Amino acid sequence: MGTKKLTDIVPCNIEKNKAETIMDVQRKFENSKEKISKGLKKECASTGTPIDKLRGGAEFMAKLSNIGGGSLETGGGGVREGFNIINENIATRTVLEMQQGKKKTIKKTNDK
Secondary structure: OOOOHHHHOOOOOOOOOOHHHHHHHHHHHHHHHHHHHHHOOOOOOOOOEEEOOOOOHHHHHHHHHHHHOOOOOOOOOHHHHHHHHHHHHHHHHHHHHHHHHHHHHHHHOOOO
């Protein structure tokens, strides 16, 4: 699995086919957002312990594991995959926000 780099999530040559690339980024953003939401809605950790009974680091790690699809023992991606999903969400959201910023800048420039 390994940790993903930004270049794994967002292609470097963004000018090549901009519309398709932005659509891919949007799809990855929506996918990661859904995985985060699903993981945070799970009521139990992979151990079977209710999340609301956990505190501190145990609660944090259980939620990360749930975002990653559950523990490695149960066939999920575990904490590492949970971190990767959150990283992908942040990276893709940033690219989309930057793209929106460019559109606003272009519109302001054209309005003058």
